[in-house]
Amino acid sequence: MLITELGEFGLIERIKRVLGEKGPGEIVGIGDDTAVLEVSGDKVLLATCDAQIEGQHFLRDQITPRQLGQRAAAINLSDIAAMGGVPRYALASLALPDHLTVEFIEEVYRGMKEFLGRFGANLAGGNLARSLGGIFVDIALLGEVAPELVLLRSRAQPGDRVLVTGTLGNAAAGLQILLGKVNPGDLKVEPLVQAHLTPEPQVRAGQLLAKLRCVTAMIDVSDGLAGDMTHICESSQVGVEIWMDQLPISEVTRRLAEQNGKNPLDWALYGGEDYQLLFTAPPQEVERIISSVRGEIGLEVTPVGGVLKDLREKRLVRRDGVSFPLEAKSWDHFAKSRGQ
Amino acid sequence: MLITELGEFGLIERIKRVLGEKGPGEIVGIGDDTAVLEVSGDKVLLATCDAQIEGQHFLRDQITPRQLGQRAAAINLSDIAAMGGVPRYALASLALPDHLTVEFIEEVYRGMKEFLGRFGANLAGGNLARSLGGIFVDIALLGEVAPELVLLRSRAQPGDRVLVTGTLGNAAAGLQILLGKVNPGDLKVEPLVQAHLTPEPQVRAGQLLAKLRCVTAMIDVSDGLAGDMTHICESSQVGVEIWMDQLPISEVTRRLAEQNGKNPLDWALYGGEDYQLLFTAPPQEVERIISSVRGEIGLEVTPVGGVLKDLREKRLVRRDGVSFPLEAKSWDHFAKSRGQ
The missing domain is CATH 3.90.650.10 (PurM-like C-terminal domain)
Known part of the structure; x- marks a missing residue:
């Protein structure tokens, strides 16, 4: 089924089904414009975003939609990893050409969910828009870490x-x-x-x-x-x-x-x-x-x-x-x- | 100057200059892959994202780059407003065609900074990528609210x-x-x-x-x-x-x-x-x-x-x-x- 046949809100319902129950800490999740999330007061928040753009980061005939979702999640998870952090919540902002099928989009979300879920993070919100060009998958990922454990780039010492x-x-x-x-x-x-x-x-x-x-x-x-x-x-x-x-x-x-x-x-x-x-x-x-x-x-x-x-x-x-x-x-x- | 002449990291340096000092609560801000942010432990976190896509949400000959930045910030600020929240940190993910000038991009960031700053929020991080199509400005905005004050869509009562x-x-x-x-x-x-x-x-x-x-x-x-x-x-x-x-x-x-x-x-x-x-x-x-x-x-x-x-x-x-x-x-x- 083409996404134009289902419409934006129908598509959101299908995505909700793919994603299933709200994850731990999600007070309001997918479906609202804004997610409401619990944070640990003794931690600092980590926030990163990275996009996968068709033709620039991937070619549609060389990656499955599920792999695309996994890849978009992986590159963001890696940024949280580099801080020594625990990934918690993701927002996915997708821009999609009209001619895509609903099944294609569902697979992208399944891929994101799989990779996020493996490390304890959930897709808590996002945005859908129409793209006049190719596919655009942008993920913002939030994580946590105890302030004394956060690993920065700036503290390398001569002799290390x-x-x-x-x-x-x-x-x-x-x-x-x-x-x-x-x-x-x-x-x-x-x-x-x-x-x-x-x-x-x-x-x-x-x-x-x-x-x-x-x-x-x-x-x-x-x-x-x-x-x-x-x-x-x-x-x-x-x-x-x-x-x-x-x-x-x-x-x-x-x-x-x-x-x-x-x-x-x-x-x-x-x-x-x-x-x-x-x-x-x-x-x-x-x-x-x-x-x-x-x-x-x-x-x-x-x-x-x-x-x-x-x-x-x-x-x-x-x-x-x-x-x-x-x-x-x-x-x-x-x-x-x-x-x- | 075209952005291809300056390169990605040169562009990031210029953007840092536009944005100025780190905002309150930013431990690590612009320039790193991941922002490190303070959160208030007695609050819940609000997280939203929304994109402005050329040809879909705006036409380049009808909006100035500064207005584009303001608009991208405004629509996200509005989602935090609808929860009764206090906006705090934004991540901006931009995909940009090669032929744009550095001055154009700086104006987009000035616009975002202005509108975010008016409500006490800072641009704490983001991502830059090359777009093979038009301009894409995606903002993820984080806010806070006391859990007892959060306003949801789900509690309207008959008679209200x-x-x-x-x-x-x-x-x-x-x-x-x-x-x-x-x-x-x-x-x-x-x-x-x-x-x-x-x-x-x-x-x-x-x-x-x-x-x-x-x-x-x-x-x-x-x-x-x-x-x-x-x-x-x-x-x-x-x-x-x-x-x-x-x-x-x-x-x-x-x-x-x-x-x-x-x-x-x-x-x-x-x-x-x-x-x-x-x-x-x-x-x-x-x-x-x-x-x-x-x-x-x-x-x-x-x-x-x-x-x-x-x-x-x-x-x-x-x-x-x-x-x-x-x-x-x-x-x-x-x-x-x-x-x-």
């Missing part, structure tokens, strides 16, 4: 180690596959495509890292390690060296790059959209961090560099000691030319 | 009066002028155009009405009185009669309609976008409400109907007692045909 969760470059490799720019051959690349389409936000790792009380600065890798590390450097007024050969790149990504004459470091450093956590901590805490995250979440953490004193010093260091400037060649929505 | 602040139909008349569908002749219609472009959110009236503790249900008039009254009826499971001849319509709107062979009631009932407050209260409270709102805010409140017992009874009543069904012929973004 730089660490990252999981692997880097999978999402960029997955995008290259979707765009037909590399040939996977016999490689099992489904996880790479999935890493691009529905990244896994490291919410539990973020919360655990906050509780360890030794992380000095944290950000999620949305723009690429080089770009996001630069954000930490500028906020903290420090420099950095990144150990090129230590970057955690998966075997399949390495092989895909090799078979296609690409450098996997490009994907790891500048690809972006991995949604791993990049953070700094004193060297004496590194072992405890690695074993805690491995033990409690089953996720690897890798030391990939060190924090330097001088903001102007930002470099990549190769095993043989040769170093290169670390350029913030990250995703920039309005740059004249793009590195990707 | 229906009341509305200000006048109805000005915004619809202003839109007709902008679209060239009516000829203003010698009439001074600038206030009507302004009512459409930059509506005045009734935030102070909403807060005052909440404090009077006698309002049973409230909503803002965004879809037109007929449509928004229907929302109250359905949420409260009540019927309504609207006294056609009592609707507060400004003299200039009446004259404009008359000179152009239009019925001003159509604009008042179905035009929408007046962003006045529509609410219900027991009859014995009507005088106190009218004199309080007039005395403290200088705003007129008009009784326009009564709440009935049966949800199926929704009617317009003329002075001579003849009645007509009240159709919810309001703005519906996905309806096949529109009443407007």
